[in-house]
Structure formats: C-alpha cells, structure tokens
Amino acid sequence: MDTTHLYWNHCPPTDSFVSPRSPHNTGPAYNQTSPCYLSSQTHPEVHAIETVPQKFFHSPQTQLPIPQPLRARVPHPERFLGASCQWVFCNSSSRIPMLARISVTDWQGRVLIDTFVRPTSPVTDYRSSETGLRPHHLHSAQKIGDVRKSVKELLQGKVIVGYKLWETFLFLGLSHPAIDTRDVASFVPFRKSLGYKSSQTVPLKILVNKFMGRDIGYGYEHPLEIARACLDLFRSQTLWEDMIQQGQWPCTTLDDVPEIARACFT
Numbered sequence: 001m002d003t004t005h006l007y008w009n010h011c012p013p014t015d016s017f018v019s020p021r022s023p024h025n026t027g028p029a030y031n032q033t034s035p036c037y038l039s040s041q042t043h044p045e046v047h048a049i050e051t052v053p054q055k056f057f058h059s060p061q062t063q064l065p066i067p068q069p070l071r072a073r074v075p076h077p078e079r080f081l082g083a084s085c086q087w088v089f090c091n092s093s094s095r096i097p098m099l100a101r102i103s104v105t106d107w108q109g110r111v112l113i114d115t116f117v118r119p120t121s122p123v124t125d126y127r128s129s130e131t132g133l134r135p136h137h138l139h140s141a142q143k144i145g146d147v148r149k150s151v152k153e154l155l156q157g158k159v160i161v162g163y164k165l166w167e168t169f170l171f172l173g174l175s176h177p178a179i180d181t182r183d184v185a186s187f188v189p190f191r192k193s194l195g196y197k198s199s200q201t202v203p204l205k206i207l208v209n210k211f212m213g214r215d216i217g218y219g220y221e222h223p224l225e226i227a228r229a230c231l232d233l234f235r236s237q238t239l240w241e242d243m244i245q246q247g248q249w250p251c252t253t254l255d256d257v258p259e260i261a262r263a264c265f266t
Contacts, residue, residue: 074241077107080182080234081155082227083162087171088133089125098123099171100133102147103223104154109231112154114224116141132220148172161234163204163226166257169264178253178265182240184233186251189240201256204229211236 074080086101098120104113118141126133152174161182162168169176184190184207188198194210196202208216208229216229234240243250254262 079157080107080159080161080231081105081112082109082231083155083160083165083168084223084226084230085168085171086131086133086221086223087167088119088123088127088131088138090119090121090123092124095125096121097171099144099147100126100131100138101223102151102168102172103227104151105224105227105231107231109228111224113151115147117144117147118142120144130221148174161227162230164201164256166261166264170261175264175266179244181253181265182234183251183253183256184230186253186256187240188250188252189237190233198252199255207233 082105084103085099087097088100089095090098099117100119101116102113103111106112116138119138123135123138126135128134151172155174155176159180159182160168160176161184163183163185165176165181165183165185185201185204190207190211191198191200191202194202194206204226205215205217208214212229212232216225240250253265257265
C-alpha cells in the first residue's frame with residue numbers, strides 16, 4: 001500500500017525552536033529526583049523498587065536536560081537509539097496525519113537527527129497548540145524521501161526505544177524487526193506496577209513522573225524530550241533485557257498496534 005500521504009514532516013532544530021513554557025526556557029524546572037529502577041531480582045510481581053541517584057547535564061546543541069548515562073544494563077548500549085516524531089493534518093474532512101518532525105538520539109541522548117519534514121499535501125491543521133508548529137517551520141524543510149533515506153540508514157541494525165514506535169515507523173514508511181524495538185508504551189511491567197491492566201496503555205507523562213520523578217511536556221510537545229524520556233525509562237530497570245535473554249517478550253507490541261501499522265514490524 002502506498003502510505004506516502006501518511007508521512008509526517010519534521011521541525012527545526014531545538015535551539016531555534018523554543019516553546020514559551022518548555023523546560024529549556026521559562027517553564028517550571030524539572031524535578032530532578034531519583035529515578036526508580038525495576039529489578040528482576042527484587043521484583044517478581046513488578047512491585048519492588050530500587051532507587052538510584054541521577055545527575056543531569058546539558059547538551060550545548062539543544063539546551064535540553066539529558067540524563068547522564070547510568071550504569072549500562074545492556075550488552076551493547078551503542079546499539080540503542082531513541083526516536084520520536086511529530087505530525088500535522090492534511091485534508092480537512094478526513095484529517096490525514098503527515099510527518100512534521102523526526103528526532104533520533106543515541107544512547108546518551110545526543111542528537112543524531114532532528115529535522116522538519118516538508119508536507120506532501122496542503123496542511124489543514126498544524127496542531128499548533130500542541131506542537132507549536134507554524135507554516136514557516138515546514139515551508140523549506142527537507143523532503144520526506146531524503147529524510148526517510150537518512151533515518152533508514154541510521155536505524156539499520158539498531159535497537160529503537162520510544163513510545164508508540166509504530167507511529168514513527170508508519171509515517172516514515174519504514175519497517176523494523178520487532179525484536180529490535182523497546183516500546184515503553186507496551187512494556188507490561190510498567191503497566192502492572194502502576195495498577196493498570198495488561199491491555200491498558202499508560203500515558204508517557206505518567207510513566208516519566210512515576211518512574212523518573214520528573215515532569216515532561218511543558219508548553220509544546222517536543223520529540224527530542226520524548227525520545228530522551230523513553231531512553232531514561234528503558235535505562236531505569238533491568239527486567240526488560242533479562243526477560244528477553246530468557247526467551248520472553250515483556251511487551252504487548254502487536255496487540256497495541258493498529259492493523260494498518262502491523263507491517264511496520266518484521
């Protein structure tokens with residue numbers, strides 16, 4: 001199926017795209033308290049929690065708080081990338097989403113790609129109250145084909161961490177091995193530890209607040225902030241990789257994915 005009409009475009013670099021109340025401007029400062037770590041040794045029912053101190057440093061490029069790398073709990077952390085995207089709508093009647101921004105970071109939260117994407121159809125809703133996007137952000141942005149090629153090369157052979165990753169893959173028109181994804185939206189132990197049903201998706205803001213002790217999403221949504229928050233959550237526990245090494249899959253990946261996006265996972 002041709003999903004070109006579903007692709008989203010990406011927005012300008014963070015340092016030139018500052019929301020009025022974002023964490024890197026005038027909004028309330030992050031609550032930099034200790035994150036919580038789920039341990040497979042002390043957490044048979046995902047209720048026992050260990051706390052580990054966390055430090056923050058700032059990226060000179062993006063001025064967003066990036067958690068200092070914690071003790072690596074995966075064999076090859078350089079294989080892990082964080083990814084997130086933004087979208088706008090075209091077609092006023094059917095409101096078809098198009099990619100507007102794509103952000104990818106490395107294991108330490110450093111920016112690998114952060115770019116706007118030029119719409120392939122006239123935009124009818126920039127979702128400005130949520131995204132902060134205006135026409136000038138996307139007017140001279142990169143073409144979707146160029147962005148897709150760059151992202152595809154970057155993600156090849158990597159483990160991708162994010163929230164509702166199917167959105168990123170679908171709107172980029174890419175597929176990725178399901179075994180090489182770590183979607184915090186589908187991680188069952190997170191759900192159970194917060195009293196949610198195994199079939200219920202926990203909002204990212206709640207996950208970050210409960211497990212990392214801070215808030216995200218001040219002002220406008222920010223793909224870089226989301227990608228880094230997902231990496232923080234993934235790094236915050238040992239259970240995930242332990243279960244995979246034991247031949248178990250701790251996520252409801254395909255159960256959470258709409259039919260149209262299932263082909264994104266190989």
